[in-house]
Amino acid sequence: MPTAGVRQETRDQVSHITLDRPEALNALTPDQRDHVIGLLGDASGDPEVRAVVLTGTGRGFCAGADLRGAPAAGDRVPGDVARTIRLGAQRLIAAVLDCEKPVIAAVNGTAAGIGAHLAFACDLVLAAESARFIEVFVRRGLVPDGGGAYLLARLIGPQRAKELMFFGDALSAADAERLGLVNRVVPDGELDKTAREWAARLAAGPTRALVLTKQLVNASLDSDRAIAFAAEAAAQEINMTTEDAQEGVASFVERRSPEFRGR
Numbered sequence: 128m129p130t131a132g133v134r135q136e137t138r139d140q141v142s143h144i145t146l147d148r149p150e151a152l153n154a155l156t157p158d159q160r161d162h163v164i165g166l167l168g169d170a171s172g173d174p175e176v177r178a179v180v181l182t183g184t185g186r187g188f189c190a191g192a193d194l195r196g197a198p199a200a201g202d203r204v205p206g207d208v209a210r211t212i213r214l215g216a217q218r219l220i221a222a223v224l225d226c227e228k229p230v231i232a233a234v235n236g237t238a239a240g241i242g243a244h245l246a247f248a249c250d251l252v253l254a255a256e257s258a259r260f261i262e263v264f265v266r267r268g269l270v271p272d273g274g275g276a277y278l279l280a281r282l283i284g285p286q287r288a289k290e291l292m293f294f295g296d297a298l299s300a301a302d303a304e305r306l307g308l309v310n311r312v313v314p315d316g317e318l319d320k321t322a323r324e325w326a327a328r329l330a331a332g333p334t335r336a337l338v339l340t341k342q343l344v345n346a347s348l349d350s351d352r353a354i355a356f357a358a359e360a361a362a363q364e365i366n367m368t369t370e371d372a373q374e375g376v377a378s379f380v381e382r383r384s385p386e387f388r389g390r
Contacts, residue, residue, distance in 0.1 A: 130162035140177045140330040140389070141323075142170040142228075149185025152237055154193040160219050167222040167230075177389045178329035179226060180322050181249060182233035191240025191263060192216065216241050216273035223248040224345055227338045229329045233322035234258040234300070235315070241273040247308060248278060250341055253322055254300040255315040260308065265295040281348050283307055333371035334389035 132148035144166050146153035155163070163181075170176045183189055192215075223230055223245065232249035239261040246252055246260070262279075264271045271292055279288035283306050291298065303309040313321050329337065339362040347355055366372050370390040378385035 130158055132156070132159045133162050133166070135166050137176060139327065140175060141326040142166065142173075142176045142179045144170075144179065144181045146181075146183040146189055149183075149187065151193065152185070152187025152190035152239075153183040153242070154187075154190040155219075155241070156193045157215065160192070160215060164219055164222045167226045171225070171227040174389065176228060177332075177334045178326045179228050179230040180233055180326050181223075181230060181245070182319075182322065183235050186236040186257075187242070188232075188234045188236050188238040188258065189242025189245055190237055191242045212272050216244075220244055220248045220274040220278070228334065229337050229341060231322055231325055231329070233318050234260075234309075235318055237261065239263045244271075244273040244275045244278055247282060248274065251325060252309045253318060253325065254303060254309045254312050255318045256300055256312055257315050258300040258303075258312075260298040260300075260303050262291045262295050265293060330389075331387060333369070333375060333385075333387045335369045335371060336366050339366050 132146065132153075134143075134145040134147045136143050136145075144163060146155070146159070146163075148154065148159070167179065170179050219241070229251065230249045232246040232252045234246050234252060234254040236255070236257060237259055238246045240263045243260045243262060262271060262275065264275070275292065276288065279291065282288075287306060298306075298308075300309060300312045304312045311321070343355075343359055343362055346358060350358065371385075371387045374387060375385050
């Protein structure tokens with residue numbers, strides 16, 4: 128069912144998920160967060176969807192979780208906070224990491240807190256020149272959640288991750304690209320066009336090969352060499368049964384461009 132503040136449209140085999148609450152810089156309510164999780168799950172299981180673009184409207188990509196309406200500290204019982212994080216922010220990030228389609232973040236503005244982690248969890252990150260990323264948790268006296276320490280340490284190393292999380296300074300799009308958190312920075316007016324171009328390339332690719340590659344890369348930093356090599360061999364075994372792999376080999380032999388169908 129549609130949820131206010133989140134829009135979804137599938138065009139040319141790409142699921143476009145747009146956070147549409149610009150007056151709140153697209154801060155996510157629990158209902159909106161759960162809806163995004165559901166949309167990512169739908170895209171993952173839909174053979175007609177071969178890529179996902181996640182973006183926002185207005186000046187913000189996502190300003191984090193909307194904390195209004197959260198229970199007061201005195202109303203909590205032991206386990207409430209951990210359960211909320213596990214079933215909320217962590218489940219959102221896992222939905223991106225586990226999505227069986229490549230996910231592009233088109234970061235149009237401020238990405239703060241869980242909003243920054245939502246972008247960093249995506250497979251490819253495009254950022255408008257005006258975008259900025261903020262590990263805002265320390266400003267509120269909070270520990271980073273939504274897999275932030277896990278993601279940042281793997282993306283830029285522990286020292287850089289600690290610097291961002293200890294100080295909570297805003298990181299410009301250019302600096303995020305320099306650190307390796309962003310694939311490419313583009314002028315604000317070209318963000319949507321570039322995201323559509325990248326998504327079209329992904330949607331025309333060998334979908335199963337892409338998702339198996341995504342899984343291998345995501346697991347690589349948690350594996351030793353033997354496990355990583357075994358996973359790679361298993362992925363190759365699975366992929367060689369797909370129509371796209373057979374088409375890729377045939378097109379090479381026949382000296383023509385492949386026509387992948389995502390199967």
